Amino acid sequence: MPKLDLDQIPQTNATGYPPEFADKVRGRWYRRLAPASGIVDFGASHVVLRPGAWSSQRHWHEEEDELVVMISGEAVLVDNDGRTPMRAGDIAAFPKNDGNGHVLVNESDRDCVYVAIGRPSASDCHYPDIDMHLFNGEGFRRKDRSAF
Numbered sequence: 001m002p003k004l005d006l007d008q009i010p011q012t013n014a015t016g017y018p019p020e021f022a023d024k025v026r027g028r029w030y031r032r033l034a035p036a037s038g039i040v041d042f043g044a045s046h047v048v049l050r051p052g053a054w055s056s057q058r059h060w061h062e063e064e065d066e067l068v069v070m071i072s073g074e075a076v077l078v079d080n081d082g083r084t085p086m087r088a089g090d091i092a093a094f095p096k097n098d099g100n101g102h103v104l105v106n107e108s109d110r111d112c113v114y115v116a117i118g119r120p121s122a123s124d125c126h127y128p129d130i131d132m133h134l135f136n137g138e139g140f141r142r143k144d145r146s147a148f
Contacts (some may be wrong), residue, residue: 026065027053055104063123066094070071073112075104
């Protein structure tokens with residue numbers, strides 16, 4: 001059956017971020033939908049942001065388009081253009097290599113839920129606000145390529 005049973009898909013709040021940048025995403029819980037569904041051409045995650053949690057550090061990808069569909073609650077999209085409220089039914093799109101660093105922040109007192117769609121990417125990811133960069137094949141490093 002094509003309908004996914006979310007209760008059967010493991011939920012985690014794991015992050016690959018170095019400890020000094022991981023605190024913002026502790027309240028981010030996600031389920032990877034693509035592996036559970038057999039989809040291989042793109043990735044999707046069902047994400048719950050607890051109050052105060054961030055979706056990520058503010059970032060943009062060189063080789064990965066991203067799409068976010070808000071399901072419930074509300075968050076604030078922070079990007080190069082400022083702050084935009086995101087509520088149930090709202091959609092945000094982030095074309096690859098556009099240089100628009102973005103993050104969702106739950107500033108409310110309730111959980112917010114969204115689906116993030118992209119593709120597993122082996123390309124560089126830029127973090128404009130912090131001294132971190134995801135280098136293709138090297139993982140997270142400081143912008144000068146030194147290790148954490």
